[in-house]
Amino acid sequence: MRYVIALGGNALEKKNAAVVARTVCGLHSRGHSIVITHGNGPQVGELYLKEGRSLSLLTEETQDSIGREIRKAILENCSMADVEIVRTRTLVSMRDREFSDPSKPIGKFYHYEADVPRGRKKFEVKKLENGFRIVVPSPAPLRIFELNKIMILLEKGNIVIAAGGGGAAMIISKGRRRRADAVIDKDMTSALLAEKVNADGFFILTNVDGAYLNFEKRGKGPIRRMKTPKAREYASLGCFEKGSMLPKVNACIDFAEKTGRRAAIGNIEKAEAVLKYKSATIVAP
Helix, strand or coil: CEEEEEECHHHCCHHHHHHHHHHHHHHHHCCCEEEEEECCHHHHHHHHHHHCCCHHHHHHHHHHHHHHHHHHHHHHHCCCCCEEEECCEEECCCCCHHHCCCCEEEEEEECCHHHCCCCCCCCEEEEECCEEEEEECCCCCCEECCHHHHHHHHHCCCEEEECHHHCEEEEEECCEEEEEEEECCHHHHHHHHHHHCCCCEEEEEECCCCCEECCCCCCCEECCEEEHHHHHHHHHCCCCCCCCHHHHHHHHHHHHHHHCCCEEEEEHHHHHHHCCCCCEEEECC
16 A cells, blocks of 8 residues: 655654654554655744745755655664655645635744834745734645655655655746746645555644544534545535645545545554554545
8 A cells, every 4th residue: 555644844753753653664664655744834934034945945945845754754663664755846836825825824824913023035924823923825736746755665664754744846937947936735645646646545744633624613513534525615615724724625635536546644653544544644535
């Protein structure tokens, strides 16, 4: 079996990395093929405020630093495994409406809008359920440039760490690849990657127990198992927070619809249970 496991940037604490590493090593020892992706919102947000450099370049740099931490945790649990980090670039379109109406939160939360430090670049700040946060463009991923390299490594039996932070955003202008000042949602890129590598399952591990309808509001309820048409209906009704759980649900819907296979969202601390589809599971009809 082949699995793509997406790790949330806010959930990558040391203890959580160890849980994931043990789970991944268990799967690898049984002959399963693994790709690990990861978020980088907190890290990129902090660097963006301090340095003001291209989000695409910062994403590529954090792929190395975060990837090394994940690789180290895996090797501490299965020292004989071959673990490869692939710096990944992802194609987006400058016509994507995210460039005019950004929605992707990065960096940490602030209680008040006035507390948000103003860096050297202009950016928008929006109020979310847990406070104020910087938001930047998050265009849809169209193509993963390093897909062939990832496939070759998987065929060799490597555990692959790729598409960190959704991949470094790139556009094609006048026939040349150029960096785009954007952060691609890692869950959407992970779903695209899962589809293209012909994954048997797609899993998003985060710091909450699965997906809830109307999270932190009256009438909330956890998703246990849901077919894609119903999940799309709830998503269109605003039952999932934009920039948080909504892209995760949409990514699972996309994977399930395009492949006919299952996707699940769950707590990184219960990774093994999530990979057995004992958390929020989205399936094609």
